[in-house]
Amino acid sequence: MVPFHYLNYLLLLGALLFTVGVIGVIWRRNALLALMSIELMLNAANLTLLTFARAHHDMRGHALAFLVIAVAAAEAAIGLAIVVGVFRNRRSTNLDDLNLMKY
Amino acid sequence: MNATGTMALLSGLAAPAVEVVAGDQISFPLGPRVIFWLLCLLTLGGAIVTITRKNLIGAVMAMVATFFGIAGLYAMLFAHFLAAIQVLVYAGGIMVLFVFVIMVLNREESEPWVVRSPITRALGMGALVYLMVRLGQLLWAAGPKADGPAGYLTFKPEPPPADFGTIAGMGSLFFTDYLFPFEAISILLVIAVIGAVVLARSTVARATSIYDVPEGEIDQRQPQHVAQDQLEGISLHGDQVPAAAAAADDHGGAHGGGAHGGGH
Numbered sequence: 001m002v003p004f005h006y007l008n009y010l011l012l013l014g015a016l017l018f019t020v021g022v023i024g025v026i027w028r029r030n031a032l033l034a035l036m037s038i039e040l041m042l043n044a045a046n047l048t049l050l051t052f053a054r055a056h057h058d059m060r061g062h063a064l065a066f067l068v069i070a071v072a073a074a075e076a077a078i079g080l081a082i083v084v085g086v087f088r089n090r091r092s093t094n095l096d097d098l099n100l101m102k103y
Numbered sequence: 104m105n106a107t108g109t110m111a112l113l114s115g116l117a118a119p120a121v122e123v124v125a126g127d128q129i130s131f132p133l134g135p136r137v138i139f140w141l142l143c144l145l146t147l148g149g150a151i152v153t154i155t156r157k158n159l160i161g162a163v164m165a166m167v168a169t170f171f172g173i174a175g176l177y178a179m180l181f182a183h184f185l186a187a188i189q190v191l192v193y194a195g196g197i198m199v200l201f202v203f204v205i206m207v208l209n210r211e212e213s214e215p216w217v218v219r220s221p222i223t224r225a226l227g228m229g230a231l232v233y234l235m236v237r238l239g240q241l242l243w244a245a246g247p248k249a250d251g252p253a254g255y256l257t258f259k260p261e262p263p264p265a266d267f268g269t270i271a272g273m274g275s276l277f278f279t280d281y282l283f284p285f286e287a288i289s290i291l292l293v294i295a296v297i298g299a300v301v302l303a304r305s306t307v308a309r310a311t312s313i314y315d316v317p318e319g320e321i322d323q324r325q326p327q328h329v330a331q332d333q334l335e336g337i338s339l340h341g342d343q344v345p346a347a348a349a350a351a352d353d354h355g356g357a358h359g360g361g362a363h364g365g366g367h
């Protein structure tokens with residue numbers, strides 16, 4: 001139902017969402033916000049997949065997007081468990097405090 | 104403002120969005136166009152608000168708005184099943200999980216934003232602008248173009264068939280060509296659940312467990328015998344007047360024996 005010549009704008013939106021996600025991962029120090037920005041990047045990729053699926057009338061883009069959603073859910077759960085574990089040991093969610101492997 | 108005018112306006116907003124290609128003109132009804140731009144604004148605005156929030160719950164709420172915008176865009180792309188899954192899994196599952204964890208780790212950030220020297224910031228911003236421009240250029244060139252003949256002909260501008268984006272279509276893909284990824288995703292989700300439980304498990308050793316009772320001690324507890332004089336003041340009927348209780352004291356022996364017998 002998107003006008004066909006608007007699909008370019010959807011691809012552009014996907015690119016912008018991905019960049020916003022990258023900014024969020026680099027710029028913010030909180031581990032939870034970094035995880036949220038990773039989810040944003042995954043959603044941008046999903047949007048691009050579905051746009052091309054609409055353009056080619058191919059449902060394999062939908063299948064891959066579905067798998068990406070499932071993997072993102074699993075990764076968010078594990079990432080949050082890791083954040084909880086790190087917080088228990090170091091009492092901080094600041095990514096700058098995780099510097100044990102620094103030179 | 105008659106009824107027919109309102110109904111015409113509403114049906115224009117909800118019109119089946121069919122493009123009318125007449126020559127070079129592509130006309131599209133106004134309603135879906137407005138909704139498309141509103142959804143794009145919601146999505147991008149929600150994303151930018153998410154990464155600029157100091158309050159984590161505010162960031163989660165903005166993220167939920169972003170996901171709803173994306174789900175709306177999926178529905179406009181004929182991906183109805185994935186729009187529902189997006190709302191259910193992302194907005195309804197993953198974000199709720201984030202809210203739980205934020206409630207557990209209730210810490211304010213001292214310095215939420217990374218601050219570097221001006222040169223590094225300028226370089227970083229330049230790199231990000233370059234990323235945005237380049238990614239946008241690449242994806243724009245790969246997308247359908249209204250005026251370029253080659254790009255326009257490779258993609259299919261007409262609406263897809265009726266079973267596109269439905270659960271049946273997805274199922275017919277997942278159980279034939281993509282059966283292995285489907286089963287592998289199931290195993291991955293089980294591993295993720297077990298991993299999350301193991302990682303977030305409490306590491307404090309339990310104090311006692313009902314299975315830790317040593318041998319021979321289970322039935323060694325004796326019932327406590329209350330002394331006779333402690334039973335004298337106990338009245339089994341709580342609303343007795345003191346006069347009646349005083350009268351009952353004369354029969355203290357009989358009552359005490361009865362209460363004692365009832366104590367076993």
